[in-house]
Amino acid sequence: MVVAAPKADRRVTICEAVFELLAEVGYDRMSMDAVAARARASKATIYRGWPNKPELVMAAVEHRYGGSAEPPDTGSLRGDLVAHLSTVCAVADGIDGAVFTGLLTAATHNAELSAVMRRCVYETKHVMYETMIKRAVARGELPEGSTPELLHEVLHALVMSRRLWRAGPFDEAFVKRTVDGVLLPVLRQGC
Template identity: 40%
Template sequence: MTDVATARRSRITPEREAELYGAVLDLLREVGYDALTMDAVAARTRSSKATLYRQWGGKPELVVRAMRHTKPGAVGEIDTGSLRGDLHALVSREDDCVMEQNSALMRGLAMAMHTNPDLRQVFREQLIEPEMAEFGRVLQRAVDRGEVRPDCPALDFVVHMMVGGFATRALIEDQPPTRAFLTSYIDAVVLPALGAPTH
């Protein structure tokens, strides 16, 4: 399936692909997932709808690929030599403005996933599961270094804690997530829960 999708996408240049993804994200911000149509993407990008379907298969795949395209690299490649350094590096990859934009997008997509099982499935397969596997590499290195006990019960909930800190700040404080907030949250909540060094 992935090989077929890759073969389909390879007909579009990386520059054109980036342009399409940017337009998809702009439309998502403007109208939300439910109101976003392949017709609107085709008009915005001066593409044919047939080309979009041939390359991506449908709206869920196109939207999730656009979200993936904005990610600044594999989480598992972060290796500063300490878990605290790795988690701080993770939240430092995007500036506060980008983080605020992504937070708003994710809130909208989270709502859409409740009523669109096809979007939820593609999102899980192409974003959540790969990200969790990458994050697992970061945590395993911390265990291997002796920073975290291998039987620490909080290990299974680190992703939940990180997503919680990112997603709930707007809900609780009516503020977007920022680097300063997330690094403080990591030091005050995530690392202590893991029994890992906080300095």
């Protein structure tokens, strides 16, 4: 008997069911059976595609976060940073932030899941930071040779830390203070 892998549209339905359940009950209480029921798929289909829960969750994380996007293009470095950080804050403050915080739990015991999360939430986003920096260099706002590594690392760490420790709201004041007090000084050092 030839066993086919789940087709693309089934994959999408299943990944979305996984994400819904992660949001509703969290990683520990999510079962493969519940995913099958939510996606109206047979258990055989689920297990054929993903042998266990970590694999299934990794697929759902890739599906939802694995891509990149065009960064904002406001005409100034500061404008781009404010717009981008505002978007990141909205994501961290919403259901995605809650799911991700929950998954960190599982990831501390699972290096592979941790690596997938890091790739999806960090590495695939790096090209956006590169684009913002290139545009700022082209406009003469930053010197030739400026790189996005520190910007990306600091922005990511500050947002994640605030979310994880419930250290304060993701409001305009946070965005402004982070952009003007941290990100721009880090980028403009030596200017």
